[in-house]
Amino acid sequence: xxxxxxxxxxxxxxxxxxxxxxxxxxxxxxxxxxxxxxxxxxxxxxxxxxxxxxxxxxxxxxxxxxxxxxxxxxxxxxxxxxxxxxxxxxxxxxxxxxxxxxxxxxxxxxxxxxxxxxxxxxxxxxxxxxxxxxxxxxxxxxxxxxxxxxxxxxxxxxxxxxxxxxxxxxxxxxxxxxxxxxxxxxxxxxxxxxxxxxxxxxxxxxxxxxxxxxxxxxxxxxxxxxxxxxxxxxxxxxxxxxxxxxxxxxxxxxxxxxxxxxxxxxxxxxxxx
Numbered sequence: 001x002x003x004x005x006x007x008x009x010x011x012x013x014x015x016x017x018x019x020x021x022x023x024x025x026x027x028x029x030x031x032x033x034x035x036x037x038x039x040x041x042x043x044x045x046x047x048x049x050x051x052x053x054x055x056x057x058x059x060x061x062x063x064x065x066x067x068x069x070x071x072x073x074x075x076x077x078x079x080x081x082x083x084x085x086x087x088x089x090x091x092x093x094x095x096x097x098x099x100x101x102x103x104x105x106x107x108x109x110x111x112x113x114x115x116x117x118x119x120x121x122x123x124x125x126x127x128x129x130x131x132x133x134x135x136x137x138x139x140x141x142x143x144x145x146x147x148x149x150x151x152x153x154x155x156x157x158x159x160x161x162x163x164x165x166x167x168x169x170x171x172x173x174x175x176x177x178x179x180x181x182x183x184x185x186x187x188x189x190x191x192x193x194x195x196x197x198x199x200x201x202x203x204x205x206x207x208x209x210x211x212x213x214x215x216x217x218x219x220x221x222x223x224x225x226x227x228x229x230x231x232x233x234x235x236x237x238x239x240x241x242x243x244x245x246x247x248x249x250x251x252x253x254x255x256x257x258x259x260x261x262x263x264x265x266x267x268x269x270x271x272x273x
Contacts, residue, residue, distance in 0.1 A: 026043060216237040
């Protein structure tokens, strides 16, 4: 509750002061260091030195105190959202092109401060729908430059993988390394999407049986609680079985999809809606 009050107060302060994302160099945060200290502060990432700057006010007043720490010294962090974040998400859904300039600024201003990944995810969904996969790869790699783990475990990662597959930017085994890392260590929803991406990559290469075995069927059978990924895997598995002229298995996948996820976008696709 205390953390929620802190973050809410930080958001309100930014709004009341009319602070725009472009003007933010330091953002309100609550962090826990590896020595056990929990600090309410302002936080900034310095790309050149690969360190965070923590700025806090001493309890008794006086000049602000600054210290620098590495990313590994921060056990966890909670970042106050950019001012107007909730409204921006609504705008992104209703008028994506109008939301893009602010989202792009957040990617720059919130470098290594969580919202760069979230903004990049939204940008990616917009760009891929409009055929701009190559443009999104540039945005995603800006995020990944200082935070390689974002290519394997962030909300943005599955959109990035999709862009790489769509553009054929998978040479040198780079994508395979990302997918292997995600399957091994990412949260289950991201790991499931990594398996689907592997299926997509193999299917695009014409390796249909491998796409089922190493991708879609693993999600269909082993990730039943990850509903969005499970629905997508069942749908894509049905298409591959059709391509293999295995109508019985294709129909089984379709029936599973309609039974488990009848309101999903993939069930709607199946029904032709």
